[in-house]
Amino acid sequence: MFEKIHQSIDLSPAIRALEIGEYERALSWSEQAVDQYWKQGDPRAGDAFAVYSLASRAGGRRESVFRELGDLPDQCVYRLTKATLELAREFSSNWCVEALSDLWLLLGQRYGEDSKLACQVKAAIKEKSFDFDPAASVDPQLDANRIALRQQEILRLEVKKQMEQACEETIALARDLAAGGHYKEAVECYRSAIEGSSQLKDPTSRIAALRECGIFFDRIGQFEQSESLLRIAASVAKKARKREAYAEILASLGSCLFHMGNIESAKKALYQSLKQLGLAHEKSAPVLKHLDSINRGVTCDCERLHGGPVANIVDGTVIEVV
Numbered sequence: 001m002f003e004k005i006h007q008s009i010d011l012s013p014a015i016r017a018l019e020i021g022e023y024e025r026a027l028s029w030s031e032q033a034v035d036q037y038w039k040q041g042d043p044r045a046g047d048a049f050a051v052y053s054l055a056s057r058a059g060g061r062r063e064s065v066f067r068e069l070g071d072l073p074d075q076c077v078y079r080l081t082k083a084t085l086e087l088a089r090e091f092s093s094n095w096c097v098e099a100l101s102d103l104w105l106l107l108g109q110r111y112g113e114d115s116k117l118a119c120q121v122k123a124a125i126k127e128k129s130f131d132f133d134p135a136a137s138v139d140p141q142l143d144a145n146r147i148a149l150r151q152q153e154i155l156r157l158e159v160k161k162q163m164e165q166a167c168e169e170t171i172a173l174a175r176d177l178a179a180g181g182h183y184k185e186a187v188e189c190y191r192s193a194i195e196g197s198s199q200l201k202d203p204t205s206r207i208a209a210l211r212e213c214g215i216f217f218d219r220i221g222q223f224e225q226s227e228s229l230l231r232i233a234a235s236v237a238k239k240a241r242k243r244e245a246y247a248e249i250l251a252s253l254g255s256c257l258f259h260m261g262n263i264e265s266a267k268k269a270l271y272q273s274l275k276q277l278g279l280a281h282e283k284s285a286p287v288l289k290h291l292d293s294i295n296r297g298v299t300c301d302c303e304r305l306h307g308g309p310v311a312n313i314v315d316g317t318v319i320e321v322v
């Protein structure tokens, strides 16, 4: 009996299963751990819940595990948040962003979106959700809640005249809209972020808005629009002497040019980016992959990774940069 409890409350096999992609196993192990801790009134139920929520999203579950939950004690929510943030560092998949978003909604509803825990989770989402996957299935309810929360946050920041933060939040909203398949709305949002950022002294938000919008157009197969925005982003970054941002934009531009079939220009941008980023930089991996594809004369796997271009959805849309 003791052994059984001991085995089921050890979370490491569940975490290992998650790491190696055995999501079903991770789910059943973590579920047992949640049960055991919960019955014992042990706050470590929060740790187990963190693994469980990640495993359920990883396994393809389309709604938040927190919905079926009653009132968790504060201590348990605190541990759940800490454990999720720690685990989330290890994973970069879309399901990780989904699990973080579930948690963010829970914390926002419970303690308010300005609460320290909600802000920590939001920062982790921002960091992770950059590589959105347009093909990913998103829970429409979660999607709608998150979008509404972001819209409120933008209004609040605008009223307080915190325009830089409002701009960052608008970019995050555009990213969420894109991830949820709302491409037209995403474009409108990017457009508003680009316009808003042109008024700001610090070029950081402007560079981010232009670059992310450029990447968005690349992902949906509108390469000309993507190239033009990325070139503007590159020139703003260069002028502002933001070396790292500049190198990252060149990486995105190189990929976009490659997708367009403009191999010589792609090669130039990719090599230039690599030279500045250095081989050890985490953003060098996609650069190396594209250079490898060029050298071997094969196509890259971006389409497979991102579900392929979604042509014509926002056709005719042109973002005029002011």
Ligand SMILES: [Zn+2]
Residues within 6 Å of the ligand: 255, 258, 259, 290, 300, 301, 302, 303
């Ligand atoms: Zn590619």
